Amino acid sequence: MSDPQATSGARASEPAGTQPACRARGVVALTPVNVCRVCVVEVEGSRVLVPACSRKVEPKMVVKTDSERVRLSRKMVLEFLASSVDLSCAGAQVKGWMERYRARPERYGPPKAPAAAGERDAAHPGHHEPSHPGAASTVAQLVKLDNDLYVRDYSKCILCYKCVEACGTDAQNTFAIAVAGRGFDARISTEFANPLPDSACVYCGNCIGVCPTGALMFKSEFDLRRAGRWNERKQTVTDTICPYCGVGCTLQLHVQDNRIVKVTSPLDHSVTSGHLCIKGRFGWQFVQNRPEGCKE
Amino acid sequence: MDLHLIPGAAPTDLERAAVDGALGPPDSGWDGGERRPKLDGHIAHGGRDARARRHLLLPALHALQGRAGWISPGALNYICQRLTVPPAEAYGVATFYSMFSIEPRPATVVHVCDDIACRIKGAKELGAEMEKSLGPAGSQAHRGNAPGKSGSAHGKTGGAMWLKSPCLGLCEHAPAVMFQVAGGKPAASGPRAGDATGDWTLAPARTADVLAGITGRRALGRPRGASTPQTRTGAGGADRASAGAAPLRLLRRVGRVDPESLDDYRAHGGYAALRRALALGPEGVIREVTDSKLMGRGGAAFPTGRKWDAVAKQPAHPHYLVCNADESEPGTFKDRVLMEEDPFALVEAMTIAGYAADCARGYIYIRGEYPLALARLANAIEAARTRGLLGDDILGSGFRFDIEIRRGAGAYICGEETALFNSIEGLRGEPRNKPPFPVQVGLFGKPTLINNVETLVNVLDIVVEGGPAFAAIGTAQSSGTKLFCVSGCVAAPGVYEAPFGATLADIVKLAGGVGAGRTLRAVLLGGAAGSFVTPDEMDVPLTFEGTRAIGASLGSGVIMVFDDTVDLQDTVLRIAAFFRDESCGQCVPCRVGTERQEEVLHRLADAAAARDGRRVPAAATEVALLDEIGQAMRDASICGLGQTAAGAAQSAIKKLGLFGGGR
Numbered sequence: 027m028s029d030p031q032a033t034s035g036a037r038a039s040e041p042a043g044t045q046p047a048c049r050a051r052g053v054v055a056l057t058p059v060n061v062c063r064v065c066v067v068e069v070e071g072s073r074v075l076v077p078a079c080s081r082k083v084e085p086k087m088v089v090k091t092d093s094e095r096v097r098l099s100r101k102m103v104l105e106f107l108a109s110s111v112d113l114s115c116a117g118a119q120v121k122g123w124m125e126r127y128r129a130r131p132e133r134y135g136p137p138k139a140p141a142a143a144g145e146r147d148a149a150h151p152g153h154h155e156p157s158h159p160g161a162a163s164t165v166a167q168l169v170k171l172d173n174d175l176y177v178r179d180y181s182k183c184i185l186c187y188k189c190v191e192a193c194g195t196d197a198q199n200t201f202a203i204a205v206a207g208r209g210f211d212a213r214i215s216t217e218f219a220n221p222l223p224d225s226a227c228v229y230c231g232n233c234i235g236v237c238p239t240g241a242l243m244f245k246s247e248f249d250l251r252r253a254g255r256w257n258e259r260k261q262t263v264t265d266t267i268c269p270y271c272g273v274g275c276t277l278q279l280h281v282q283d284n285r286i287v288k289v290t291s292p293l294d295h296s297v298t299s300g301h302l303c304i305k306g307r308f309g310w311q312f313v314q315n316r317p318e319g320c321k322e
Numbered sequence: 323m324d325l326h327l328i329p330g331a332a333p334t335d336l337e338r339a340a341v342d343g344a345l346g347p348p349d350s351g352w353d354g355g356e357r358r359p360k361l362d363g364h365i366a367h368g369g370r371d372a373r374a375r376r377h378l379l380l381p382a383l384h385a386l387q388g389r390a391g392w393i394s395p396g397a398l399n400y401i402c403q404r405l406t407v408p409p410a411e412a413y414g415v416a417t418f419y420s421m422f423s424i425e426p427r428p429a430t431v432v433h434v435c436d437d438i439a440c441r442i443k444g445a446k447e448l449g450a451e452m453e454k455s456l457g458p459a460g461s462q463a464h465r466g467n468a469p470g471k472s473g474s475a476h477g478k479t480g481g482a483m484w485l486k487s488p489c490l491g492l493c494e495h496a497p498a499v500m501f502q503v504a505g506g507k508p509a510a511s512g513p514r515a516g517d518a519t520g521d522w523t524l525a526p527a528r529t530a531d532v533l534a535g536i537t538g539r540r541a542l543g544r545p546r547g548a549s550t551p552q553t554r555t556g557a558g559g560a561d562r563a564s565a566g567a568a569p570l571r572l573l574r575r576v577g578r579v580d581p582e583s584l585d586d587y588r589a590h591g592g593y594a595a596l597r598r599a600l601a602l603g604p605e606g607v608i609r610e611v612t613d614s615k616l617m618g619r620g621g622a623a624f625p626t627g628r629k630w631d632a633v634a635k636q637p638a639h640p641h642y643l644v645c646n647a648d649e650s651e652p653g654t655f656k657d658r659v660l661m662e663e664d665p666f667a668l669v670e671a672m673t674i675a676g677y678a679a680d681c682a683r684g685y686i687y688i689r690g691e692y693p694l695a696l697a698r699l700a701n702a703i704e705a706a707r708t709r710g711l712l713g714d715d716i717l718g719s720g721f722r723f724d725i726e727i728r729r730g731a732g733a734y735i736c737g738e739e740t741a742l743f744n745s746i747e748g749l750r751g752e753p754r755n756k757p758p759f760p761v762q763v764g765l766f767g768k769p770t771l772i773n774n775v776e777t778l779v780n781v782l783d784i785v786v787e788g789g790p791a792f793a794a795i796g797t798a799q800s801s802g803t804k805l806f807c808v809s810g811c812v813a814a815p816g817v818y819e820a821p822f823g824a825t826l827a828d829i830v831k832l833a834g835g836v837g838a839g840r841t842l843r844a845v846l847l848g849g850a851a852g853s854f855v856t857p858d859e860m861d862v863p864l865t866f867e868g869t870r871a872i873g874a875s876l877g878s879g880v881i882m883v884f885d886d887t888v889d890l891q892d893t894v895l896r897i898a899a900f901f902r903d904e905s906c907g908q909c910v911p912c913r914v915g916t917e918r919q920e921e922v923l924h925r926l927a928d929a930a931a932a933r934d935g936r937r938v939p940a941a942a943t944e945v946a947l948l949d950e951i952g953q954a955m956r957d958a959s960i961c962g963l964g965q966t967a968a969g970a971a972q973s974a975i976k977k978l979g980l981f982g983g984g985r
């Protein structure tokens with residue numbers, strides 16, 4: 027699997043023979059699809075580099091985790107992503123890697139203007155006109171705001187496939203989203219890019235839970251960020267048990283200014299593996315429906 | 323999974339008929355049929371049985387595209403209901419292939435090859451003509467069958483549009499076009515129905531013929547043997563025996579045998595190899611193939627005997643055989659010629675492979691742009707089946723085997739073996755991670771023997787003559803003969819067969835060399851995934867080891883020749899665009915790397931043009947950046963596409979001094 031947060035640097039540069047990186051971060055619930063290639067290492071006898079997140083350790087394997095080749099590929103993958111995707115919500119760790127590998131995404135030129143509404147969704151496989159030089163292609167596009175619960179900002183999507191896995195066989199078995207198109211035009215999409223309310227989505231929010239870059243985001247978080255009021259330092263996280271059914275999922279309530287701003291579940295939790303249903307994930311408005319004038 | 327269909331989208335009768343043509347009629351109300359009031363409430367539907375039909379997705383999409391001209395939401399709904407596939411996934415598959423459209427479009431779509439061989443043979447001029455008649459590429463101004471527009475309003479174009487296409491595998495007759503024509507009659511039911519197609523190709527494509535084609539008048543086909551100058555006798559062709567040339571092996575029947583007649587194939591020695599194989603037994607066949615030292619001809623040059631042996635020994639069953647006939651590497655057309663002109667040879671060879679490796683079934687995965695080869699193969703399989711050469715008891719031996727054709731839909735990446743498996747399985751054609759390798763976990767998760775068309779056809783002679791006799795041809799490390807796809811600036815482009823060890827100069831000479839008064843500038847060896855070689859490297863022996871020694875590779879046998887009239891920078895830019903367009907998009911180094919590579923090359927080209935050929939000062943930084951992009955693609959990409967995407971551009975800069983990079 028391909029979440030830079032899950033991979034990387036830290037893990038993959040541990041001595042040879044350590045466990046694959048992605049699984050180790052606690053994303054045990056997802057099958058590694060190893061597409062981001064941030065975690066590549068050099069394995070003696072292999073012509074090309076191999077992904078540390080998913081390549082099984084074999085006896086007598088000789089692994090180099092910080093060779094010149096490894097460092098170059100990691101730098102380039104980071105540059106490729108940072109020059110084409112908005113990584114501003116991808117976490118501080120990513121910034122650390124960028125520094126560590128001296129990634130300079132600005133080498134590719136200024137970013138091209140964002141795609142017009144619907145443009146990326148309509149891209150034809152196998153057809154494109156040459157990109158105009160001097161500007162770097164990106165996946166920048168409009169945010170998809172089509173329901174009250176969460177938003178999809180694919181300008182931030184690194185196409186790690188995690189949401190697709192979470193929505194599909196690895197957790198939810200709903201298959202509301204899949205990868206469509208190909209090459210640089212590949213994208214996460216519902217059928218015919220229909221709005222979520224017309225799709226199979228059941229709003230479990232499990233895709234939000236696994237998205238490493240903030241491309242999928244609670245509407246509540248999105249609104250606060252847009253208003254400039256999102257402040258993680260002011261937030262507390264409270265563990266509780268979902269009140270709705272007998273499964274008893276662990277919920278983590280993220281609270282800012284005495285209001286719940288999002289709900290997660292620990293990725294390594296034995297009951298949930300981080301996954302919830304619509305009720306636990308979004309059904310908490312009643313908690314804050316206090317009568318007017320009631321003291322908070 | 324709870325199948326959630328697109329709200330309010332229903333198939334038309336025509337769409338329903340098209341899908342039913344490919345899948346057979348629905349069983350019950352559960353999979354899209356008439357609901358049977360008393361029964362359907364009492365039967366269970368779904369689970370493994372329903373999901374096991376996923377592999378029919380591609381044939382169903384083809385049937386729909388071929389009949390209705392596009393994949394509408396209602397039609398996609400119906401396919402999803404029939405096959406229990408979530409619409410988002412089916413959409414993801416449909417949007418992976420360039421031959422499918424998810425928007426309404428005219429019944430006739432002209433794919434004009436815009437790739438490297440055709441560009442130097444008038445593709446751009448042809449494109450300009452198309453633009454005059456049909457508007458810009460991709461424009462639907464002339465769609466006659468668009469909703470709300472009447473066909474007659476568009477006069478003689480009758481509803482057509484044109485698109486630029488990557489290499490159509492007809493480079494020896496460049497420029498090439500393919501007509502994708504929707505609206506044909508539905509074929510009989512069954513998965514084979516998807517094979518029926520109204521598509522056809524035209525090469526060389528003269529403007530007048532293309533315009534006539536748009537109005538429905540098909541130009542005459544090429545004469546037999548038109549692609550193999552070596553098989554011609556008399557005028558123009560070499561009389562090989564009297565010239566003392568090595569006898570043709572792979573091309574022996576090409577141009578001579580009637581490709582549609584099993585009897586004629588037999589009269590030319592056909593099916594002697596299968597008889598011999600049945601006498602040798604599976605181990606005997608594998609021994610001969612191993613002794614022959616045959617190496618795969620699909621590009622990776624893996625020892626074929628080792629592969630066969632490994633699959634035969636796999637405990638898991640069933641085993642599958644797959645013939646890789648996707649042939650989409652720009653400049654490659656040898657497999658097409660074999661399939662069009664000697665289809666029974668492939669059918670016989672596959673039967674032998676299936677016998678040796680204990681395979682339950684064989685699949686031919688053929689690229690969607692090969693309608694003639696598709697028709698000839700379908701005919702050959704049918705004929706073989708009728709005569710007991712395929713089926714339950716082949717030649718009375720008790721051996722049971724059959725072959726199914728699967729048609730690709732416009733995606734170079736589906737030639738990569740694991741992407742090909744995914745494509746057959748009804749998934750997106752994204753390569754899988756290796757290990758595990760196909761011999762262990764291949765098609766449908768089972769041990770799978772996958773070989774290229776040319777590889778398989780070699781087996782016929784190996785079985786008849788014995789492995790050691792085959793190994794004696796060619797060089798110690800590269801045994802047998804090789805088909806070379808010679809195109810570009812030579813007098814007689816075509817498929818040439820020569821024993822391994824002939825030099826590049828020999829083959830170019832066989833093809834008549836560059837034109838009078840012209841000088842050779844470069845040769846692209848191995849296709850877009852290969853690299854350029856220079857005029858002073860023409861003595862390289864064309865063997866796996868010989869090409870490796872000069873840092874090149876034989877790849878699929880492409881020899882594309884460029885003389886001093888060709889704008890090679892334009893060629894390199896087209897190659898970069900090709901990889902950008904054909905990347906599956908799965909892994910970052912290739913998805914973004916191919917994009918960035920194209921951008922940097924355009925920057926370099928523009929800068930060089932602006933400075934009128936003088937050295938570009940910033941070029942050094944840009945070339946260094948290109949180097950790093952190339953290295954990351956080569957090292958960190960998942961599959962061979964990304965790993966080879968920088969080779970041609972790098973060699974153009976370093977060896978040919980293009981893009982102001984300097985030598």
Ligand SMILES: Cc1cc2nc3c(=O)[nH]c(=O)nc-3n(C[C@H](O)[C@H](O)[C@H](O)COP(=O)(O)O)c2cc1C
Binds near residue numbers: 621739
């Ligand atoms: C991007 C890509 C495209 C390929 N296309 C083809 C193809 O069109 N035909 C083919 O035989 N092999 C193709 N290959 C090679 C196959 O993966 C595989 O090695 C081959 O089919 C094995 O057959 P062989 O051992 O007979 O050569 C391709 C590989 C890559 C990476």
Ligand code: SF4
Binds near residue numbers: 189229
């Ligand atoms: S919210 Fe749940 S059902 Fe909806 S797309 Fe995300 S994972 Fe799938």
Ligand code: SF4
Binds near residue numbers: 182
């Ligand atoms: S939306 Fe998020 S989880 Fe889904 S592919 Fe993009 S980055 Fe990954």
Ligand code: SF4
Binds near residue numbers: 904
């Ligand atoms: S290298 Fe390119 S074609 Fe191959 S898996 Fe990666 S993105 Fe797909």
Ligand code: FES
Binds near residue numbers: 029079080
């Ligand atoms: S973490 Fe993405 S490839 Fe390994």
Ligand code: FES
Binds near residue numbers: 439440653
């Ligand atoms: S057919 Fe046009 S380049 Fe091959």
